[in-house]
Amino acid sequence: MKIYKMFIDNAWEDAASGERIPSLEPWSEQVWASIPRGDTKDADRAVQAAHAALQSQPWAGISATARGALMRRLGDILTRDAGHLGRIEAQDNGKLLAEMQAQAAYLPQYFYYYGGLADKLEGTVPPVERPGFFTYTRHEPIGVVAALTPWNSPLLLAANKIAPALAAGCTIVLKPSEHASASALEFARAVEEAGFPPGVVNVVTGYGAEVGDALVRHPLVSRICFTGGEIAGRAINEAAARGFKHVDLELGGKSANIVFADADLEAAANGAIAGIFGASGQSCIAGSRLLVEDSIYERFIEKLVTMMASVKVGDPFDPHTQIGPITTKAQYDRVNDYICVGLAEGARRRLGGDNPFERGWFVPPTIFSEVTSEMRIAREEIFGPVLCVMRFRDTEDAIRIANDTLYGLAAGVWTRDLRRAFEVSNRLEAGTVWVNAYRALSYMVPFGGYKNSGLGRENGIDAIRNFVQVKSVWMNYAAPVANPFVMKI
Template identity: 45%
Template structure:
């Protein structure tokens, strides 16, 4: 029944959400999306352009410059944001069905990972609406002074999100921006617009004032670029490829917009010989095959000590061979399709590159001859850090396995750090002294020891070409504020 309702939602005539109202898109300009599980037509949405963007920015500007949203007390703002999180939980089955239709990921994953994490972002960030306090500062100037700082909303935020986890990533931007008192113009990826449009409906039901959230569907080259360049937008929050991140930085430079970027990754997974392999091995596999490897933080490079290398790789390969690959709504499916034919060709091309560079396929590697965009979960061994498959982000279910010696931790860390990225890393060992020493040396924004996952209280972001700034936690909310210093003389005027 929920799948049928989701398909009905996908197939209806969609509009743009601007200033608390649903409005038509530009005549004759639409985008068609496809179900990755079948390759068949799924939905058609408006392709917004500069005119619609101008309207959205005006509505967002009014909301933060004297509109109802700006007049809400922090406590009232908190209640609205919390209510939106509640509504996401109430409609979790529906949102999960829409997400699985759009992305092809197994329904179970959408329901119990994507949707619940998305709702958690709103519940967590709601609390910060009443706690964005400044400081009283003692200054050393002659005379008597009262000096303090305040966090103020940065203003109108352009949130541009990708297709791999559209609802969860949109929530990770919209929730903290609203908690900080900003207004948002949200652009979902053109491949996956459905949950963003449903989120707009839920925001209206939650009582979010007009203009606080606006949702525009459109392409990156037209709408996305226009958002970055628009003089009425104060900050751009983007998640996507490093290549597009560079483009955004260049486009935003002329107006000195605030920019936060969560970009690519090539995350190392280090397994030392003393690790609990029965626990580590399946989690290493899940770290690369979950979401069909389409995750910026996927553990795509395995560095296992030589004493346990064969056992770990064989265990991951066995896990991969037993994974049931199929359509999103099959109860048996454990790994779904890639998002599109373009992504399927990209991932298959990288497997061929790995073979040409001298890697061996331990398992998988084949495109599956069926409707949709399916490839086998793949493990490449015999890889080296200088190979393209070990340096470049594949964004698919392909693990590059490398054997290392444990004689010198610095050598292991040097191998793990031999990448332009620095988003995440994982370490498996029973020796917490080694774990701490490795974690201290890794150039990564998030280091997980013996497991771990996402939490809205934990800042998330990367070093090097993995981005600027942080999402989640207090730091993630502060990314949407400007810090103002105030100094008042207590002497005679």
């Protein structure tokens, strides 16, 4: 069994309490690793280390160009170790090895991209109307950043927080999910090897109520970046507001994937399947609501059922496996509960069934038809391989149904009509809209949600600005300074 330690101030340490959390393989339910169970003391030690690094040499005095070079060095190490990191993530969260290794191989791009932006943050020289003054602005690091990440794509979702924060000169305390912490600790080894000064990046493991809450409330934390569920996101936002902390919240989704009758149905079917059954449905951008035009409704469902009926469910390390397990027992139970809810609400199950194995948290791909907007399975995020297929009459009806949700993270549109593609994309209430595609993401393109899907945007050039604050400097070189108590007549 792998025994891990936390990474605080460039030192490998056990939790202050000495307690540990077992990490289970989702397909075998066997313990494969042991993770430190941190608490408020460990969170405080990490924040204090991050704050000290922010205030002192060598990090406080390092040039932006040197920061970028360190980040690119980290990217090189991550490139070298991508295969290992992918295997660790697959073992920890049960997603397909091929998917996790693809994510690990993509991970370095964040550090190359933002490393290149580190010395591109330019201030301005405002042409003020007051004679005798020279004014300029400068960008300064916002401070200590707490990054709270989930279990479904641990490192990728950490990178889109850590990389721009480092480029801006901030320091980090990363708190990964207690269900998938191993890869974050492996990542810390790469940080150490790259040569980052002590305290710049810290990784504290443990439960959200014990470590995450302590980080959110810590007075020395300036910005909180969270990816996770809506309930936790709301609690974080409320707690952060008391300390006037900045927040980025990437929360849940109930994304609509809309198929018009004129679409390339083969491509649309592939997109619908990828949208919900990729990652066993454990994705915030999952296209869990499939909206299909009336005239092709039955034909399209039959096509999906045929395509998915022979899909192999099983061990994520088996190269022939196409659907892996659910990551946690609690989520496994939640997904099965929603399937029961769907049946009770009157939705028609066209595909699905019981766990085919005696051990492991497997949910076979499930397709419900005759789903309406009032049903819970159409309104609440399931976060599993459950597809809800809904009918629509025309463009207006499709837009109405798609927007009839508390969420607004993503959406898909499948049509050959260019005018319709633009109109629907513009009117959908979602932070990301794909046309004749689904699940395409890039570190170069902003990502975030409308409504209850969160606050702020990650990725892209503007993301680095989330981690700086602007200071204005007025230099008086010729303006007379008058006595303010002498009246001018």
